Amino acid sequence: MNSKAEANRMISTKDRQMKSWKIPKSFWAAVTLIGLVVMWELLTVVLAIPAYILPTPTDIGVRLFQETSMLWGHTWTTLTEVLLGFGLSLAIGIPIAITIVYSKYLANSIYPIIIGIQCLPMVSIAPILVIWFGYGLITKVILACLISFFPVVINAVNGFNSLDKEMHDLGRSLGISERKIFFYFRLPNALPHLFAGFKVGITLAVVGAIVGEFVASERGLGYLQLTANARLDTELVFVTIVVLAILGISLFLVVHVLERILMPWYHANKAGGGQ
Amino acid sequence: MVKHIKLVGIDKTFHTKTGDVTALKNIELDIESGEFLSVVGPSGCGKSTIMRIIAGLESPSAGTVQINEQELTGIADGAAIVFQKDVLLAWRSVLDNVLLPLDLKGITWFDRGNHITNRKKAIDLLESVGLKGFEDKYPHELSGGMRQRVSICRALIQDPKLLLMDEPFGALDALTREQMMYDLLKLSNKYKFTTVFITHSIEEAVFLSDRVVVMSERPGTILKELPIELVRPRDNKTRSNPVFNHKVHEIRDIFQSQGILAET
Incomplete structure (x- = not known):
């Protein structure tokens, strides 16, 4: 059987791969980032740029540690808004995507409208939301939901539609129901698309929450930044940006790690992904 | 039990945007x-x-398929199908791909893929096509020929x-x-x-x-x-x-x- 020779060959290449060791890609990103920060530090000192225009990274770092507890409170507010908003967009978006995939009527009526609405700048709806829902949590949650809703739905629809015709026929030939085909074939097959949507969606949800806080709030990182800006406390503005960056990257990473755990087969499948 | 298949006067016309296409005309076949x-x-x-x-x-546009003198x-x-593409599920291991039909069709737990005799049967099938030791691999780790062998095993596990x-x-x-x-x-x-x-x-x-x-x-x-x-x-x-x-x-x-x- 020729596949036996093939089998041995494949196993031995696997061993070779295990032995080789490479510098992780993230190493170069880290080095570059550190270099840029050092340059920033040096330039602000050398060119004597006043702190209210551009504070040094050291000042920002020190301030970050001094204000940790205050920052944590605001971060918690923003995080709640983001997670509730994103969760809501999943809870509404995924079922809508499923109905669009199964209903020709909805695919022809609702779906084009959704794609159209997506082109609106969602932040322009913020003032109306303030009129309707006031200064509370709901306004921010709805804004975060609205802005992350479209990438979630559109990617989910693409994902659910990406099932191979022959794979669908395989399910049919086994005599199983459409519902079973969905859970055994369509859903797992759509996971890469779903996660692509989640990654865009979660980052946009942060944008939504911050814009909401700019417009109407008494708490949260957006509010903190706005007030610091008004007092010309540039240092605190930068501290907020750093915290927002950490928040955004962390949320993205959570989705990314979930993706890896749920789809171990996917990344190894792509060129350059497995190394 | 499929014993005798009879195709009687099968016509098939597909309705496409550019007009009707006649794919089959008056097919008579005994198997x-x-x-x-x-x-x-x-x-x-x-x-x-x-x-x-x-x-x-x-379904045919005209004519009938009879299996054991019963109209289909x-x-x-x-019946089990092997397609041109292997259509293996990327998220299932080789063994679980072979067991898929049993997982889907099984009504009680004992019919399902996780039952010991079924697993043994799947492993035997894989061995008979030279894929012993590949049970836990994922499809993307296999060559085209190996993948198609797995899809043949997946068809045969149903005792078609x-x-x-x-x-x-x-x-x-x-x-x-x-x-x-x-x-x-x-x-x-x-x-x-x-x-x-x-x-x-x-x-x-x-x-x-x-x-x-x-x-x-x-x-x-x-x-x-x-x-x-x-x-x-x-x-x-x-x-x-x-x-x-x-x-x-x-x-x-x-x-x-x-x-x-x-x-x-």
């Missing part, structure tokens, strides 16, 4: 139990459609009475193809299922089959049915048998007279 039947014809002649109609994936409505029972194959070796290289033919003959001899094998390779059809159905260009009609009286088991020597060459030439001549094959 004996345990027979290895190949359908050979040019691309787009509707040979895959015949297979899909027998499987119940497609819906999906054919006891009828195996439908739609150009199953079409995407494989010539050497792998040849090996797959030997493997298929071995399995077909062991499990005694009826096979309907769709191909565009004349040699493949003659080498494997008890009978070859030659089809015309669209709209697909049956030009000729040729019994292949070559002894079984068939092996490398079969190809140098004068009967083999004679049959291959006979089919080529049919295609030539139809203008499907032209020398100049």
